[in-house]
Amino acid sequence: xxxxxxxxxxxxxxxxxxxxxxxxxxxxxxxxxxxxxxxxxxxxxxxxxxxxxxxxxxxxxxxxxxxxxxxxxxxxxxxxxxxxxxxxxxxxxxxxxxxxxxxxxxxxxxxxxxxxxxxxxxxxxxxxxxxxxxxxxxxxxxxxxxxxxxxxxxxx
Amino acid sequence: xxxxxxxxxxxxxxxxxxxxxxxxxxxxxxxxxxxxxxxxxxxxxxxxxxxxxxxxxxxxxxxxxxxxxxxxxxxxxxxxxxxxxxxxxxxxxxxxxxxxxxxxxxxxxxxxxxxxxxxxxxxxxxxxxxxxxxxxxxxxxxxxxxxxxxxxxxxxxxxxxxx
Numbered sequence: 050x051x052x053x054x055x056x057x058x059x060x061x062x063x064x065x066x067x068x069x070x071x072x073x074x075x076x077x078x079x080x081x082x083x084x085x086x087x088x089x090x091x092x093x094x095x096x097x098x099x100x101x102x103x104x105x106x107x108x109x110x111x112x113x114x115x116x117x118x119x120x121x122x123x124x125x126x127x128x129x130x131x132x133x134x135x136x137x138x139x140x141x142x143x144x145x146x147x148x149x150x151x152x153x154x155x156x157x158x159x160x161x162x163x164x165x166x167x168x169x170x171x172x173x174x175x176x177x178x179x180x181x182x183x184x185x186x187x188x189x190x191x192x193x194x195x196x197x198x199x200x201x202x203x204x205x
Numbered sequence: 206x207x208x209x210x211x212x213x214x215x216x217x218x219x220x221x222x223x224x225x226x227x228x229x230x231x232x233x234x235x236x237x238x239x240x241x242x243x244x245x246x247x248x249x250x251x252x253x254x255x256x257x258x259x260x261x262x263x264x265x266x267x268x269x270x271x272x273x274x275x276x277x278x279x280x281x282x283x284x285x286x287x288x289x290x291x292x293x294x295x296x297x298x299x300x301x302x303x304x305x306x307x308x309x310x311x312x313x314x315x316x317x318x319x320x321x322x323x324x325x326x327x328x329x330x331x332x333x334x335x336x337x338x339x340x341x342x343x344x345x346x347x348x349x350x351x352x353x354x355x356x357x358x359x360x361x362x363x364x365x366x367x368x
Contacts, residue, residue, distance in 0.1 A: 063361060066361075105264040106264045108265075108268045112268050112271035112275065113267060113271045124358055128362070134355055137351055138356055144343030145343075146340060146342075147342050148340070156319040159291070159315075163292050173295075173299060179308055180299050181299065182296050186300070190300055193290075196283060
């Protein structure tokens with residue numbers, strides 16, 4: 050039952066997020082999702098503790114909720130950031146000429162759409178002299194630079 | 206608590222030894238490292254539940270499987286993002302251009318995009334989501350199923366990218 054409850058709470062978080070995405074203020078989708086998921090998750094933890102106490106049922110419920118929330122976040126970010134996912138969504142409307150697809154979702158479109166998203170996330174800003182990375186963006190570059198060293202990825 | 210110890214040991218093995226091996230810089234190897242561990246853990250905990258038939262053991266099994274899934278998914282996401290996210294590459298390019306006092310070379314960024322575009326189409330075909338016939342590209346039956354799920358997610362998250 051605790052696991053079913055976790056599934057229900059995760060579904061509630063997804064529905065609340067879907068509603069909030071259609072309402073102001075115009076925050077990016079991911080912060081809205083994190084806030085909704087944290088709030089819903091907190092209520093779930095309280096309910097599980099009151100119902101089952103501190104035991105394996107509560108632990109299972111909390112971890113299943115965490116997994117469902119993470120999976121949805123992973124999938125949701127994938128559909129608007131992954132070129133592959135965008136191609137799959139476009140092809141749902143019907144087959145397309147390869148050249149037309151390449152033209153429609155050209156490298157220029159890829160760069161521009163990413164730049165727009167980076168601007169909306171306050172990671173880069175448009176100035177008179179072109180785009181500039183914000184302090185928040187520089188911090189992100191540093192963090193991922195450390196991670197790249199940690200994982201021993203090839204340097205760029 | 207053996208499962209928590211196991212997951213810490215799995216992570217430590219990677220940190221202390223495996224990440225120094227060249228072979229562990231390959232995506233397929235790092236994915237396999239997590240996938241094999243996940244499948245093994247699922248098999249062990251399900252065998253335990255089958256032997257005991259206790260509800261507490263079932264909850265524990267679910268908790269262990271969920272914990273491993275969260276750990277592996279988070280690890281693989283961070284590993285993949287730090288390897289070469291396109292947005293990250295754009296930001297690094299802009300920051301480097303600014304340090305050098307030069308305008309950003311958008312052509313170089315487009316070249317990265319062009320390479321990614323070619324790789325992705327091959328990738329989609331290799332996993333059976335699309336097929337190419339006479340210069341046209343279309344979804345396979347599996348691809349249509351995946352596309353429907355993606356369209357549902359796009360509706361839920363109110364994505365307005367015109368796709």
